[in-house]
Amino acid sequence: MSASFKSSNSSKFQVTEFILMGFPGIHSWQHWLSLPLALLYLLAIGANLLILITLLQDPTLRQPMYLFLGSLSVVDMGLSTTIMPKIFAIFWFDAKVISLPECFAQIYAIHCFVGMESGIFLCMAFDRYVAICHPLRYSSIVTNSLILKATLFMVLRNGLFVIPVPVLAAQRNYCSRNEIEHCLCSNLGVTSLACDDRRSNSICQLVLAWVGMGGDLSLIILSYTLILRSVLRLNSAEAASKALSTCTSHLILILFFYTIVVVISVTHLAEIKATFIPVLLNVLHNIIPPSLNPMVYALRTEELRKGFKRVFCLSIQKK
Template sequence: MSASLKVSNSSKSQVSEFILLGFPGIHRWQHWLSLPLALLYLSAIGANILILSTISQNPSLQQPMYLFLGILSVVDLGLATTIMPKILAIFWFDAKAISLPECFAQIYAIHCFLGMESGIFLCMAFDRYVAICHPLRYPSIVTNSLISKATLFMVFRNGLFVIPVPALAAQRNYCSRNEIEHCLCSNLGVTSLACDDRRVNSICQLVLAWLGMGSDFSLIILSYAFILRSVLRLNSAEAASKALSTCSSHLILIVFFYTSLVVVSVTHLAKIKATLVTVLLNVLHNIIPPSLNPIVYALRTRELRVGFQKVLCLGLQKK
C-alpha cells in the first residue's frame, strides 16, 4: 500500500493526501508553463500593490469608485496567492502532494475570494448607477459608511456562505484514487474521486453559486440596464459618451469574469473529462482577473494613470 493511503477504523482504505498531477497530457514538459504563469502572478501582485499605494497616497483618489477598486485589489491579491504558490511549487519542486485539510482549505479560499470579487463588482455597479442616474444624491447615498458596511457584508456573506462546500467535500469517503488531473483543488474535481455519492456536493455548489454570484450578476445587469436607459435620455452626446466611458472598463472585467466562471462550472457539472484546455481555463480564471483588473482600469482611467506616474516617480527619486 502506498504511503498516501491509510487504513481507517471501518477497515476501508482512506487516502490521507491528494496528488495534483498538473496539466493533463503534458506532464513531462508542463514546467515550461510556469514561466508565463509566474509572470502573470508577479504582474498581479505588482499591479495591485501599485493600485493600493496610488489610492492611499493620493487624497483625490480616495473617492468611492477608487475605494471599491482598492478593495477589489485586496481580494485579487488573496485569490492569486491562494493558488499560484502551490502551482509553481508543483512545476519547480515537483511538490504534487497536498494533504486533505490543505486541499479543503484551498477549496474554501477559492470559493470565498471568487464570491467576494463578485460582490465587489456588484458594489461598483451600484456606485456607477447612483453616480449616473442620481448624481445630485450621490454624495449622500454613497458614503464611507456605506462602503464599510457593504464591504463587511460581502466578507461575512461569502465567508459563511461557502462553508458547506468544503465541509461536504470533507464528508465524502476517499477510499482508492487520490490523483487529480489538475493544478489546484476544485470542489467537483476533488469529490469526483470519492467512492460514495457526490450528487449532494454538485447540487450544493450549484445552489450556492446561484444564490450568491448568480444574484450578484442579475443585480449588476439590472443596474446597467438602468444606466443605459438613463444615458440614452441624455440630450448631450458628450455627456453620454463620458458616462459610458466610466462604465466600459467595469463591463469588460465583468464579462470576462462571469463568462469564464460559467464555462468552468459547466465543464465540471457536465462531468467532462479534464483536458489541457479545461484545466488551463480553470487556472487562468483565477489568475487572469487579478492581473487584468489593474491594467484595464489604468488604461481607461486618466486619474489612475496620473497617480501611477506620481507613485513611480516618487519611488525612483527615493532610490
C-alpha cells in the same frame, strides 16, 4: 505515484494525500506554461500593490470608487496567491502532493475570494449607477458608512456562505484514487474521487452558483442597463462615447469572469472527463481577472493615473 493510505480504519479518510497532476495530456511539457502564468501573476501582484500604495499615500483618492478599487485589489491578490504558488511548485519542483487539510483549505479560499470578487463587482456597478444616474444624490447615498457596511457584508456573506463546500467535501470517503487531473483543488474535481455519494456536493455547488453569484450578476446587468440607458440620453456625444467605452470594457471583464464559472460548473456537473481546455480555463479564471482588473478599472481612470504620478514624484523627492 501510488495512492497513500492511513493504516487506521477508524478514520473517515483512507487516502492521506492528493496528487495534483497538472494539465491533462501535457504532463511532459506543461512546465513551459509557467512562464506566461508567472508573468500574469507578477502583473497581478505588482499592479494591485501599486494601486493600494497609491490609495494609501494620496489622501485625495479617499473616495468611494477608489475604496472599492482598493478592496478589489486585496481580493485579487488573495485569489491569485491562493493557487499560483502551488502551481509553480508543481511545474518547477514536481511538488504535486497536497495534504487533505491543505486541499480543503484551498477549496474554501478559492470559493471565498471568487464570491468576494463577485460581490465587489456588484458594489462597483451600484457605485457607477448612482454616480451616473443620480449624480446630485451621490454624496448622500454612497457614504463611507455604506462602503464599510457593504464591504463587511461581502466578507461575512462569502466567508460564511461557502463553509459548507469544504465541509461537505471533507465528509466524503476517499478510499481509492488520489490523483487529480488538475493544477488546483476544485470542489467537484476533488469529490469526483470519492467512493460514496457526492450529490450533496453537486447540489451545494449549484446553489452557491445560482443564489450567490447568479444574484450578483443579475443586479450587475440591471445596473449597467440603467447606466447605458442614461448615457444614451446625454446630449454630449463625446461624454456618451467615453461612458460607453468604459462600461463596455467593464462588462467584457465581468462577463468573462462569470462565463468561466458557468463553464467550469457545467463541465463538472455533467461529469465530463477532465481535459486541457477546461482545466486551463479554471486556472486562467483565477489569474486573468486579478491581472486585468487594474488595467480596466484603475489605470484608465485619470484621477488614479495622476495619483500614481504624485506618489512616484514624492518618493523620488524623498530619495
